Amino acid sequence: MAAIAAINAFLSPVTHSITSKHTMPPPKILAGACLCGATTYTVADEFEYALNCHCAQCRRQTGAAYKPLAGIKRKTLTLTTGEILPYGEGPDAHDAHCATCFSYLYSIVRAGTYAHIAMGTMIDTPTIRPAAQIFVGSKAQWHTITDALPQYLELPPG
Numbered sequence: 001m002a003a004i005a006a007i008n009a010f011l012s013p014v015t016h017s018i019t020s021k022h023t024m025p026p027p028k029i030l031a032g033a034c035l036c037g038a039t040t041y042t043v044a045d046e047f048e049y050a051l052n053c054h055c056a057q058c059r060r061q062t063g064a065a066y067k068p069l070a071g072i073k074r075k076t077l078t079l080t081t082g083e084i085l086p087y088g089e090g091p092d093a094h095d096a097h098c099a100t101c102f103s104y105l106y107s108i109v110r111a112g113t114y115a116h117i118a119m120g121t122m123i124d125t126p127t128i129r130p131a132a133q134i135f136v137g138s139k140a141q142w143h144t145i146t147d148a149l150p151q152y153l154e155l156p157p158g
């Protein structure tokens with residue numbers, strides 16, 4: 001299946017056209033910050049997915065009913081000021097907190113290749129919007145979901 005997808009991508013006039021890549025405007029750069037303002041980051045407005053995660057870990061990490069997160073390739077994320085205090089499993093799997101005020105800013109996931117930005121820490125508004133409620137099977141009993149987004153007990157299929 002992966003091979004077929006690769007062939008289709010190659011055959012697609014949009015994805016394999018080198019000239020169209022060069023004429024595309026550079027992505028908008030978005031800024032984000034922690035509570036105290038010491039730690040700031042920038043990230044390209046090129047998020048691939050955004051989800052509201054209701055799992056118990058995200059609730060405890062944020063203190064909120066759920067965590068809106070937006071996924072993007074790690075290489076587009078830049079720490080601009082301050083210092084990160086990592087919490088977790090090492091350089092390729094951790095949550096990043098401001099070393100001064102301990103605000104949670106983002107997680108490094110998927111073997112270090114992606115960042116999940118805590119959308120609440122963004123100063124600028126990204127183009128993407130959360131598309132689904134995930135881990136609804138373990139959501140807070142005191143929280144009622146009132147929007148029409150699709151809900152998944154855990155992760156969406158696929």
Ligand SMILES: [Zn+2]
Pocket residue numbers: 034035036037038039098099100101102103
């Ligand atoms: Zn801070």
Ligand SMILES: [Zn+2]
Pocket residue numbers: 053054055056057058059067135
């Ligand atoms: Zn979660």
